[in-house]
Amino acid sequence: MSIEVPAPVVDTALVRRLIAAQFPRWARLPLTRLKPGGSDHVIHRLGSELSVRLPRGDWAVGQAEAEHFWLPRIAPLLPVAVPEPLALGTPALGYPWPWAVTRWIEGETASVEGLADPRRTARELAGFLTALQGLPHADELAPGPHPGLGGSPLSARDHATRRAIAALDGVFDARALTEVWDSALAAPAWDRPPVWFHGDFHTGNLLLTADGRLSSVIDFGGLGMGDPAVDLTVAWTLLTPAARRDFRAALGVDDATWERGRAWALTGGLGAYLSYAATSPAVAAQTHRQITEVLTDHTDRTG
Incomplete structure (x- = not known):
């Protein structure tokens, strides 16, 4: 029997604390939430070159790990740019799921x-x-x-x-x-x-x-x-x-x-x-x- 994990409130303060705790090298960079973000993730821009993606709910759990594993392997074989995973965050500070830091991609x-x-x-x-x-x-x-x-x-x-x-x-x-x-x-x-x-x-x-x-x-x-x-x-x-x-x-x-x-x-x-x-x-x-x-x-x- 699976236990449903309540969706946490993911605000900028929580994201900043997670980054400071797990990736202190990026702790001083500006952090700005993107709105509306995505249907699966809350997204923040971190500095000018990074983005932070945290699942909104348990339906999106596993996506961060899958991208972190697969994208570096398939990206060189594709003709169009794809996200570059840089770090995989772990559950902490009341946030229950893995999350990701990737290279920021410019574009509309x-x-x-x-x-x-x-x-x-x-x-x-x-x-x-x-x-x-x-x-x-x-x-x-x-x-x-x-x-x-x-x-x-x-x-x-x-x-x-x-x-x-x-x-x-x-x-x-x-x-x-x-x-x-x-x-x-x-x-x-x-x-x-x-x-x-x-x-x-x-x-x-x-x-x-x-x-x-x-x-x-x-x-x-x-x-x-x-x-x-x-x-x-x-x-x-x-x-x-x-x-x-x-x-x-x-x-x-x-x-x-x-x-x-x-x-x-x-x-x-x-x-x-x-x-x-x-x-x-x-x-x-x-x-x-x-x-x-x-x-x-x-x-x-x-x-």
């Missing part, structure tokens, strides 16, 4: 409006995923025992997705959403050897340069091996229809995997819309677009 969160050339970005995203999926098997990269890697099947989201569709009937076309979902569940499953996936490949985890080019991919807490369809979500969260076609062609995605990828974009968009749209106009706009793009893409393909 990706958005449809921020892309200088959506079709070029689509090809760059496809190039990143191609490199990621082509990495050696985990056992070949790891020097010894390694954390388990594996993703949940799309079917594990069935109950939550149908509940979200029912709750949002009237905001979106529930019949059409159900058709998208049913079609994906009926599609053939991934039957090839598992490949690496990012696990949370969407706009919030992509950074752009000041001139609108892809600069880095962040937040690898969902890193795993299995069906690559989960990483296709970005096709509906960020890309225009023309760029989406380029993205699919560059990756060489088959029909069944594309169906499952569209469904991952749907279930993620529905969940975020239900959770955050009432309190965040930005999330409401982003997820409304995401769900609408899914429906439009499905209609274009089915007639």
Whole structure:
């Protein structure tokens, strides 16, 4: 029987005390909380070159250790910059979970409006995923025992997705959403050897340069091996229809995997819309677009 750990209050004073206790070499650096931060982590900027990420709740526990272990091993094999872990903090001072210090990465969160050339970005995203999926098997990269890697099947989201569709009937076309979902569940499953996936490949985890080019991919807490369809979500969260076609062609995605990828974009968009749209106009706009793009893409393909 597992015991649920209450989510602690993570304020700047606590983060400063943790740094002073565990990494005193950084104790005198300025510390500024980023708002809103992430859904999984409270994030602070430490000085000009570092960031500090602490899980908000037990659902994000394990991400710091996974990134600390895997990113140094896979970063040299990827064509886009990724976070550089520098230190792994331990539970202390009433904070119950491991936490991380990484190198700060400059960039603006990706958005449809921020892309200088959506079709070029689509090809760059496809190039990143191609490199990621082509990495050696985990056992070949790891020097010894390694954390388990594996993703949940799309079917594990069935109950939550149908509940979200029912709750949002009237905001979106529930019949059409159900058709998208049913079609994906009926599609053939991934039957090839598992490949690496990012696990949370969407706009919030992509950074752009000041001139609108892809600069880095962040937040690898969902890193795993299995069906690559989960990483296709970005096709509906960020890309225009023309760029989406380029993205699919560059990756060489088959029909069944594309169906499952569209469904991952749907279930993620529905969940975020239900959770955050009432309190965040930005999330409401982003997820409304995401769900609408899914429906439009499905209609274009089915007639």
